[in-house]
Amino acid sequence: ALYMQGRGTLRQELAKEKALRSGRTSRVPQSRLPKARGQTWVQGCHISTRPPEVADRAVPGHWEGDLVVGTKNQSAIITLVERTSRLVILRRLPGKHDTTSVMPLLAEMIGSLPEVIRKTLTWDQGPEMASHPELTLATNIQVFFCDPHSPWQRGSNENTNGLLRDFFPKGTDFRKVTDEQVAEAERLLNKRPRQTLGWRTPAEVFQQVLADSALTA
Template sequence: MLERARFGDWEADLVIGAGQKQALVTINERVSRYSIIFHVPFKTAQAVGDALITLLKPFAHCVHTLTTDNGKEFAQHERIASALSADFFFAHPYASWERGANENMNGLIRQFFPKGMRFNCITDDDIALAMHRLNHRPRKCLGYRTPHQVFMEQLESYQHTVALQA
């Protein structure tokens, strides 16, 4: 019998803009495919760490793991893991399939922010629109439900389960 995937395992990465300076932090939850995108003006470990903590803190109760690549922008992994009370994992080098959901999401994000685009002109509204469209797009792998629908169902179920255990 196949084991059901666990809600609360997240993957993260960066989508880099032209000039290699600015980036989009991309985070997605594996079960629901729900995605969060955030613009950082510099791809430093401090900026990326702050963004990951800020974005995932509201969901900290259901962040079990966070998996990234081995980029130096994730050097503050211990601070991030501690702030979220989560386990932090690095994918093996050149093993993008270990973060397949995030790699797929980054490809979808490129539909909105193509390679070669300078990210200094991206507004918060541009990012919000891209997130809304991606999270409200029905997916075959979700039984034609949207990532938003599945994420909200999982959040509600998770909170109900935690309340029963308390």
Template sequence: MQERLEGKVRDADGCEIAGPRQAPFKGRNKPHRGDRKWVNGWSPEQITNRLQIDFPDDESMRISHEAIYQALYIQGRGALKRELVSCLRTGRALRVPRARAQAKAWAHVSENVMISSRPAEVEDRAVPGHWEGDLIIGLNRSAIGTLVERSTRFTMLVHLPREEGYGLIPRTKNGPALAGYGAVTMANALKKTVADLPVELWRSLTWDRGKELSDHARFTIESGVKIFFADPHSPWQRGTNENTNGLLRQYFPKGTDLSHWSAQEIQAIAHALNTRPRKTLSWKTPAEALNEYLKSRGCRR
């Protein structure tokens, strides 16, 4: 059992491979991935169930995964010795009580704004005006809002500059949201973006469950755009947006500070995507598809 928990990495000949030397552990939070040991350890649940297979007739070789956890973590505080934290796959120094783990902070998502309440016309993509949105996150709490129209794949990017005082005011729990995508700031930025297109092109917006859109009720009242939220851990329900975010990562790689991009530069990237031919549009560009719809309705951009 000890060998399974340690999870030492060995080659095909059984020789142990030490791997990169870890940095000294500081603090109680997770070490940076680059500072953690190679970890191939088995979870307590894997050990518990494997013992039944390896020793089917030996009742003494039985132990629950909870007993293993209790043996590892200090009773009372539920903490783990600091030198062992970097060996864990999750890197958690503290055990999270089950009740706390199950309590999701999704109070802003009620039944009437669930994706199941979305109009049926959204699914077939026949009528433009139904959008999907999310954030792409960068270093230092930077972000860019992404909006994609489901029918034409037309993309709009939302510039989210940091609020005044960011970096000067120490971060505190429940303190002011200065990173640029707090609930109020996000709703205001989206409302400004909505005004750039005709009203009939904004029928609904399906968003992830992030708290950045917890002010959605005010946004809907002021803009007229209905907000719907996807189910938990269901990115495929916003597949168009997820695919577009993958394309955007060519321009905004992970691990970069997105606040370095100006509003003009961000709009240039959106223009690049909107003028790129798409197979799903029979090789038309999203901009062409949108313009064709507007012309058929006698509207102007």
């Protein structure tokens, strides 16, 4: 630290000089109000409490989910990816994507799957999942939440969202996209061979997952 008493014109120069690393001339005062408690819906469902079997992808039925948001934050697509097969399920939200709008559609998407492959769902800490206990009650799937700013903890989903942008680039208004276009993007993604699957498609691996699950049920 350097202490210098400004005199004359030097005093004015020091007042205007951006001395802080942030570029500001003075520090932003800290609020004296109590800090927010954070996302209460995450409590008891942190990713650290997720079953260890999820990590190695050997056991099917564990899903990752997210919202791909449209222009001006006014529409979205729900993306679900099964970790073992990389199968993707997409649904369009042409309006709001708050928890009241997301939960019923997400319950419908998961509820259409055989119960044997509805084990866990990993999501970020977005407010659209604030009423996730309703989802668990409706589908029997357990929801877990990633650490803040840790998209790699949903790596399959993040990769799929990137592939989805080939069909719907950033700035797309999903209010102007049809459900048929979303369904076609889903079909093409699930028919795309993946190196990580030994050049099989997600659809092929998922069918094998269903067959194996039926034998062990």
